[in-house]
Amino acid sequence: MALSAKDLRGKLVGVCVSGGLDSKTVSKRLVEEGVQVLAFSADLGQPDEDDIQNVSKRMATCGVETVIVDLKAEMAEGCFDVVRCQARYDGGYWNTTGIGRIVTCHGLVTAMQKRGVQVLSHGATGRGNDQMRFERYTNVLAPSMLVYAPWRDPALLKEFPGRSEMVTYLSKFGIEAFVGPKKKYSTDANLAGLSHEAEDLESVQTPMTIVDPEMGVWPKDAPDAEELVELTFDGARCVAVNGKRLSPLEVISLANTIGGRNGLGISHALENRIIGTKSRGVYEAPGMELLGRALEYLYQAVLDRRAAALFAHLSSLVSNQIYDGRWFDPATVAARKAIHELTKTASGVVKVGCYKGNIHFHSLSDVAASLYNEADSSMEASDGLNPVSSQGYAEIQAVEARSLALAGQIAK
Template identity: 35%
Template structure:
C-alpha cells in the first residue's frame, strides 16, 4: 500500500528526471506537489522553469536566487579550511547540497508540506547529502526518493513516461554524461567518462579554455582577504558572489581549475569525475599564501591535520552535524589574523603566488635573514638539536647492546 502523503516539496531542475518525478509523485500519491528550484549559479535557463513545472502538474513553484548565501555561508566557510577531498576534489557539489536541503525544508514548513523529494539516484552521494540535511533540520519529515522505489529503471522508460503525460524534455543524446553546475564548479560523470583510461573529450569543458589555448601572456591579479575571506580583486571590493564570478572568469580565461579524479563515494564504490573549478582553485592558492605569513605554525598544523576529516564530513553529507559545526568554530578562530593582500600570476593552467603582505604578518626578515643579525644566536641551535636527537641516540644505543 502506498504511503499517505498530502503535500510534497520537490527539488526541481526542469530536466528529464525531476520533470518525470513531479508527475510520478502526483500519479502515485495523489498529492499536491510544490516545485522548488534554487539558483546557485548553474546558469541554466530559469525563465521557463515555472511555466514547465505548472504545466507538468505542480501546484506552486518557488524559484530562489541563493547565489550570495551559497558563496558567503557555504563556500567561504569551507575554503577557510583550504578544504579538499582526497587531495584533489574541491567539493563543488557537496557544498551546495546542504543549502538546497535547508531551503527545501523552509518551504515545507511555510507550505505545511509533510514530505520532500529529490531526483538523486540510489547509487550516488547526493541522496545521502540531501536526506541527512532533511532529517537534521526536520526530524519527522517524510522523504520520497523515487529512484529507489519506482520501476522506471532506464532512460527509455523515463522518456516513455514523459511522452505519456505530455511532458516536454530536451534530448540528452548530445551530452552522453551527467553534469552538475553551480558557482563553485561544474562536474561531469558517467557515460563516456566511465572508462578511467580514456581522457575527457575537450568539447565537454564549459568554464575553462584549454591551457594550450589560453593567452600567451601571464596576467597578474591581487586578492584582498579579511579574516580568511576574500573581499576584493585588484583593489575593487565586491560581494561574495560577484567576487567569485570574477575569479571564475579569470581562471576560465587562463585554463585554470581542471581536474580528472577517481574518488571514493560514501556509498562504497569508486567513481570517475571530471571537474572545472577555476575560481575555487585560485582562491585556495591565494588563501594558503595569505595564511603562510599570518597563521601561527602550530595552529596551522593542527588545522591542516583536521582538514581531511572536515572535507570528508562535507563530502559525506554531514554539514549540519555537531562535529562539523564544532570544527567550523575552530577553523574560524584560526582565521582572525588572516588578512592582507596576495599577488598571483595566472598563466596557461597555472596559478602561481608572486607575493603576499599583511599588517598581521608573523614573517620577520630580521629573524629569517642569512645576513648578519642580532636577534638569533646560531650557536643555540646545537642544544636544540641534541635535545631532539636524544631519543634517537638512546634507541640506537639500545639496538647495539641487544
C-alpha cells in the same frame, strides 16, 4: 521504511526539481497518483542555467507550481566556508557539489516548511551520494518531514527503466520531452563549480579531455601571457579583487571569470563514494582554485608549525563531513569554529600570477600577523637570530640522539 507513490496520497509533497525529464516524469506521475505536489528549485548561480525561471515554465506543463528559491548569496557564503577550510576531497578537487547540497537542502527544506510540506521528494539515484545527503539533511533540519526517493521505488523503476519510457509516458499528456542525443557525460553545476561524471567518463580508458569546460578553458587554450591578480583578505575572507571591494557573490563570480579564462581548477578524481563504491569525475572550480591557493599562501605566513598541523587535520575532517552530508553535525561545527580561531588573523594582500592552469606566487603585503622575519631567516649576516645561540639547542638535541643510539634503538 521506504515510501512508495501510493503512500503519498493525502500528503503535500515538495519535489526538488531541475525542470528536466526526470523531474517532469516524477511530478506528473505523482499528480496522476492523486498526490498533491508542489515543486521547488534552487537558484545557486549555476553557470549552465541561463534563466532559472524557465524551470517554472517547464514544470507548469505537468500541472505543477514551482517555487524558485534564490540561494545565490548563501551559495557564495558556502564557497567562502570551503575556501577558508581548504576543503578538498579525493584527488584534491574542491568540494563544490557537497557544499551545493548543503545550501540547496537548507534553503529548500526551509521553504517547504513555510508551505506546510510533509514529504520531501528528491531525484537522486540509489547508487550515488546525493540520496544520502538529501535524506540526512532533511532528517537533521526537519525530523518530522518524510522523504520519498522515487528512483528507489520498485514500482517506478519498473515503470520507467530508461529515458525513452519517460518520454513515452509524458507524450501521452502532450508534455514536450525528448531523449536527445546520447551525452558523453552528465554535469552538475553551482556557483562553486561543475562536476562531470557518468556515461563515457565511467570508463577509465576515456581521457578526461573529452570534457568541454563550461567555466573556462583547458590550460593549453589559455592566454600565453601571465595575468596578475591582487586579492585582499580580512580574517581569511576575500573582500577585494584588484583593489576593488566586492560582496562575496561578486568575489566568487569574478574569481570564476579570471580563473576560468586562465585554465585554473580543472581536476580529475577516482573518488570514494559515501556508499563504498568508487566514482570517476572531472571537476571545474576556477574561482575556488584562485581564492583557495592565494589564501593558502597567506596561511603559510600566519600559522605556526603546530597550528598548521592542527589546521590540516581539521581541514580533512571538514572536507569529509561536507562530502558525507554531515555539515550540521557537532563534529563539523566544532572543527569549523576551531578553524575560524586559527585563521582569524589571516589578513593581508596576496598577489598571484595565473598562467595556463598554474598559480604563481608574486608577493604578500600588509600581513600584520605574519610570523615570517627576513632577518631571522637570512643566511647572511643580519640583526636576526644569532647563529651562536643554536649551539645550546643542538647540544640538547644531541643528548636524546646519543641515548637512543647507545640503547640500541636506532636501526642502522
